[in-house]
Amino acid sequence: MVMMNEDPATLIPELALLAGAVLAVLVGAWTPRRRQGRVRVLALVAVGVGLIGTITAATKPPSTTFDTYVLDTTTHAVRAIVLVSVALILWWSRDAVAAHPRESEFTALVLLGGLGAVLMAGAADLLLLFAAFLLASVPLYALAGWAKSGATTEAALKYYLSGAFAGVTMLAGTTLLYGAAGTTGYDTLPEGLATGAAGPAAVGLVAVLAGLAFKAGAVPAHFWVPDVTDGTPPPVAAVLTTIPKIGALAAMWRLLLDVPEDIVPWPLLIAVIAAVSMSLGNLAAFSQSSVLRLLAYSTVSQVGYVLIIIAVGARTPEAQPALLFYLAAYALTNIGAFAAVAAHPARTVDEFRGLGRRRPLLAIALVVSLLGLVGTPPTAVFVGKLTAFTAAFDGGMAWLAVLAAVNTVASLFYYLRWIAPLFRDESPEPADESSESRTARHGAVTAATLSLVLGVAAGLILPLFAAS
Amino acid sequence: MLSIVVFLPAVVALALAALPDTSTPRRYTVPWVVTGLVQLVLVAVMWLQLPPSGYGFVEQVAWIPSAGISYHLGVDGLSLPLVAMTVVVFTAAAIYSLREHQRPKSYVLLFLALQTVSVGVFVALDLILFFLFFDLSIVFMYFVIAGWGQGSRARSAALTFFLYTFLGSLALLLGFILIYLAATPHTFDIPALAAQNPLTAGGPVAGAALLAIGMGLAVKTPLVPFHTWLPPAHTEAPAAGSAVLAGVLLKMGTYGFVRIAMPLLPASWRQFAGVVVVLGVVSVIYGALVALAQTDLKRMIAYTSVNHMGYVLLGVGAAGLVAETDAQARQLATTGAVTQMVSHGLITGALFLLAGALHERGRTYDMGAYGGLAARTPRFAGLFAVAAFASLGLPGFSGFIAEFQIFTGALGATPVATAIAVVGILLTAGLFLVALSRMLLGGLRYPDAPGTPRPFPDLRARELAAIVPLLLLATLIGLVPRTLLDTIDPASRVLNELVAR
Numbered sequence: 031m032v033m034m035n036e037d038p039a040t041l042i043p044e045l046a047l048l049a050g051a052v053l054a055v056l057v058g059a060w061t062p063r064r065r066q067g068r069v070r071v072l073a074l075v076a077v078g079v080g081l082i083g084t085i086t087a088a089t090k091p092p093s094t095t096f097d098t099y100v101l102d103t104t105t106h107a108v109r110a111i112v113l114v115s116v117a118l119i120l121w122w123s124r125d126a127v128a129a130h131p132r133e134s135e136f137t138a139l140v141l142l143g144g145l146g147a148v149l150m151a152g153a154a155d156l157l158l159l160f161a162a163f164l165l166a167s168v169p170l171y172a173l174a175g176w177a178k179s180g181a182t183t184e185a186a187l188k189y190y191l192s193g194a195f196a197g198v199t200m201l202a203g204t205t206l207l208y209g210a211a212g213t214t215g216y217d218t219l220p221e222g223l224a225t226g227a228a229g230p231a232a233v234g235l236v237a238v239l240a241g242l243a244f245k246a247g248a249v250p251a252h253f254w255v256p257d258v259t260d261g262t263p264p265p266v267a268a269v270l271t272t273i274p275k276i277g278a279l280a281a282m283w284r285l286l287l288d289v290p291e292d293i294v295p296w297p298l299l300i301a302v303i304a305a306v307s308m309s310l311g312n313l314a315a316f317s318q319s320s321v322l323r324l325l326a327y328s329t330v331s332q333v334g335y336v337l338i339i340i341a342v343g344a345r346t347p348e349a350q351p352a353l354l355f356y357l358a359a360y361a362l363t364n365i366g367a368f369a370a371v372a373a374h375p376a377r378t379v380d381e382f383r384g385l386g387r388r389r390p391l392l393a394i395a396l397v398v399s400l401l402g403l404v405g406t407p408p409t410a411v412f413v414g415k416l417t418a419f420t421a422a423f424d425g426g427m428a429w430l431a432v433l434a435a436v437n438t439v440a441s442l443f444y445y446l447r448w449i450a451p452l453f454r455d456e457s458p459e460p461a462d463e464s465s466e467s468r469t470a471r472h473g474a475v476t477a478a479t480l481s482l483v484l485g486v487a488a489g490l491i492l493p494l495f496a497a498s
Numbered sequence: 499m500l501s502i503v504v505f506l507p508a509v510v511a512l513a514l515a516a517l518p519d520t521s522t523p524r525r526y527t528v529p530w531v532v533t534g535l536v537q538l539v540l541v542a543v544m545w546l547q548l549p550p551s552g553y554g555f556v557e558q559v560a561w562i563p564s565a566g567i568s569y570h571l572g573v574d575g576l577s578l579p580l581v582a583m584t585v586v587v588f589t590a591a592a593i594y595s596l597r598e599h600q601r602p603k604s605y606v607l608l609f610l611a612l613q614t615v616s617v618g619v620f621v622a623l624d625l626i627l628f629f630l631f632f633d634l635s636i637v638f639m640y641f642v643i644a645g646w647g648q649g650s651r652a653r654s655a656a657l658t659f660f661l662y663t664f665l666g667s668l669a670l671l672l673g674f675i676l677i678y679l680a681a682t683p684h685t686f687d688i689p690a691l692a693a694q695n696p697l698t699a700g701g702p703v704a705g706a707a708l709l710a711i712g713m714g715l716a717v718k719t720p721l722v723p724f725h726t727w728l729p730p731a732h733t734e735a736p737a738a739g740s741a742v743l744a745g746v747l748l749k750m751g752t753y754g755f756v757r758i759a760m761p762l763l764p765a766s767w768r769q770f771a772g773v774v775v776v777l778g779v780v781s782v783i784y785g786a787l788v789a790l791a792q793t794d795l796k797r798m799i800a801y802t803s804v805n806h807m808g809y810v811l812l813g814v815g816a817a818g819l820v821a822e823t824d825a826q827a828r829q830l831a832t833t834g835a836v837t838q839m840v841s842h843g844l845i846t847g848a849l850f851l852l853a854g855a856l857h858e859r860g861r862t863y864d865m866g867a868y869g870g871l872a873a874r875t876p877r878f879a880g881l882f883a884v885a886a887f888a889s890l891g892l893p894g895f896s897g898f899i900a901e902f903q904i905f906t907g908a909l910g911a912t913p914v915a916t917a918i919a920v921v922g923i924l925l926t927a928g929l930f931l932v933a934l935s936r937m938l939l940g941g942l943r944y945p946d947a948p949g950t951p952r953p954f955p956d957l958r959a960r961e962l963a964a965i966v967p968l969l970l971l972a973t974l975i976g977l978v979p980r981t982l983l984d985t986i987d988p989a990s991r992v993l994n995e996l997v998a999r
């Protein structure tokens with residue numbers, strides 16, 4: 031490597047997240063508990079700096095920095111999606127975390143988790159990918175246990191144990207791939223795999239994918255999703271089901287595009303995972319009466335739809351804009367749905383009865399988010415699903431598109447099972463105003479509005495994501 | 499021009515939303531009436547300048563080009579009469595609601611929004627745009643029924659309405675996506691798809707698309723057995739809401755058949771035209787029979803809507819059956835079907851407004867509670883009789899023109915089905931005559947709170963101004979149908995050529 035690009039200025043968004051997290055811990059330690067709000071302001075400033083850095087970087091041609099980190103449309107898009115998600119969650123979770131003994135830790139852990147997700151998306155080296163995986167995991171294990179109640183401890187332990195198992199598998203896979211290809215860099219991986227042994231390479235790839243599937247919450251590594259979502263407070267659940275998924279799916283995309291199909295037939299493998307994820311997620315969501323578990327299974331099925339795009343990633347140029355758009359749409363919509371849950375003390379479908387009368391705006395935001403997850407026009411996920419179906423169809427996997435359509439129709443029923451009570455008559459017991467969260471309500475409305483705006487403005491956004 | 503017609507009510511609604519909340523209804527209802535009248539003038543201008551063939555007043559702006567979605571509007575002879583009918587029915591509803599006292603601001607805002615999306619459905623030339631307008635009409639109508647419904651069951655009726663029609667609309671969307679995927683390049687543009695005809699050969703994909711689209715439209719139309727949402731929704735909705743629901747929203751279903759299902763899936767349409775005919779005839783007979791058994795006036799009118807929409811389906815189905823053989827019959831059947839949509843919108847709008855006026859006076863729709871109204875309220879009785887005769891298809895009214903054309907067109911194609919459908923006319927005649935004699939003739943009888951006789955006045959000027967123009971138009975179409983038919987004919991010829999491909 032003669033032309034080494036090692037300019038730290040190319041990593042402003044990542045550095046901003048890191049600095050924000052470090053400052054959050056330091057400032058938080060020296061700030062009285064009642065004034066911890068300034069930590070959040072600081073974190074939001076860091077996110078703002080990161081966003082500006084992303085936009086500036088996005089205007090430059092794609093490049094590689096520090097040999098192992100790619101700066102292209104995918105990285106820029108994931109940076110933007112993660113930063114916006116982090117900002118939204120930090121903002122609307124204010125009521126839930128304000129004056130909490132570990133308020134600044136929450137902020138720092140969310141920022142670090144976001145950093146890990148971004149690094150996973152940009153990593154072009156298996157070792158960096160694993161480091162990013164750890165960075166996206168360890169802070170989030172702590173975050174899962176952040177509330178320190180009975181259920182969260184169990185959730186954190188479950189998340190940690192399955193995460194540790196996935197991490198070991200992934201490390202073993204990395205070793206095998208290194209053994210087979212003689213390299214860990216993505217740019218030299220295709221040649222290395224072409225000459226190396228195919229068997230270990232396939233096993234290694236599957237093992238690495240298993241780690242990423244754990245982060246993404248795809249079947250069969252999805253067992254932590256419902257328990258962790260149900261056991262943690264909604265803001266934490268929103269982080270865990272949104273931010274690492276984005277990073278892991280983008281990382282999967284980047285890695286697989288560098289693996290020749292004729293050595294390891296990964297499209298079929300991903301297609302099967304996609305099919306099983308969306309079907310199992312939907313089937314399990316049917317019988318849920320807890321809204322958090324319902325949302326948890328819905329995120330599993332959403333990952334399935336994204337995996338469809340990855341399965342045809344190498345076969346059609348439509349895949350990249352479809353993937354990035356779907357990730358953005360999913361992040362906004364999912365955050366909106368979790369914010370709506372956080373805004374209200376109700377945790378079962380029945381307890382949401384009569385919300386339409388008491389809190390019409392919140393109810394509408396929730397309806398927009400849920401119908402958004404179904405994929406009703408003009409929400410963003412509709413365009414995401416449409417582009418995903420198109421990519422699958424044009425990529426020669428029409429059966430996946432058909433299965434996805436069937437699943438979408440089926441998913442409608444459990445979302446409607448939640449929507450219908452909102453507009454039924456008021457529940458007999460009076461609402462407890464004190465346990466509602468105003469910021470979460472605003473967050474739900476904002477996220478739902480943004481998902482609509484993204485859907486309507488898809489004509490402007492999609493071409494941006496299509497650039498290489 | 500077309501965008502102005504579509505979005506004028508929405509702009510007025512935004513302006514009205516800025517006004518402070520007051521209980522004086524006129525501050526909101528008068529601008530609503532004026533909006534309707536302005537829209538009517540614009541539609542009249544468009545009618546005069548409509549090009550003899552193809553789409554007029556086309557507007558196309560790229561929206562999501564990479565997904566083949568554009569903002570594409572245009573009118574032709576199939577849509578313009580329906581746009582005109584929509585605006586007329588909405589204006590009548592506005593005049594009727596001039597004194598709406600219950601939360602007048604939100605009421606008018608909702609109806610104005612509904613007016614925008616209703617016109618939008620009929621002029622949209624992009625499947626996604628069509629779907630958006632179609633879905634929003636469901637949302638707004640849900641709030642009209644839930645917020646201004648008359649019974650305590652209004653919310654549950656509204657929810658039933660929403661769930662049924664929303665699920666139907668998603669089936670529709672699925673069908674659209676199938677057509678979209680089959681086309682190369684992928685597009686949602688209706689004229690482009692009609693020209694490209696990606697599913698020429700028919701086959702399972704085209705059949706599945708037709709099934710999905712057909713189910714979605716059948717729920718909205720509604721066809722038996724997807725009609726169960728209709729009677730409760732109508733019973734609970736306010737009078738103006740019922741008039742709009744039956745007059746305009748049901749037409750979105752049947753319009754979808756002529757605008758989307760027939761030209762975009764011609765092969766499958768011809769293949770399954772027999773099924774459509776059977777569904778239409780079943781709706782005709784079932785709607786008429788169930789209407790005959792009703793004692794509730796509004797439910798009865800609601801079921802006659804099922805009956806009348808059945809004729810439309812008979813017409814378009816028959817056109818599919820003889821698409822390749824008999825140009826004259828298919829022409830008669832489709833023109834008749836479109837005429838029936840316009841005619842039914844006007845007449846049913848009038849009937850529901852009359853039922854609303856009756857409810858305002860007697861507080862019940864039970865036909866048994868009324869008797870001898872002809873002597874007490876001659877204007878109501880006269881108009882109700884005219885509306886009833888128009889609805890049962892008496893010569894001289896628009897319904898006759900429409901149904902006559904449908905029957906002549908369909909007779910050659912499916913003599914048995916047509917003969918059965920004619921029985922439906924006899925049934926509706928019977929049920930309207932029974933209703934007339936029960937309510938208008940005999941000894942004077944109307945519901946009365948014990949001890950406090952309630953006044954039972956005749957129709958007021960406001961109600962007359964809302965109902966008379968609707969019936970007048972229906973009569974006018976019945977007496978001089980040429981203006982309307984000359985507009986529809988070229989467009990239905992184009993449609994039939996597309997189906998016959």
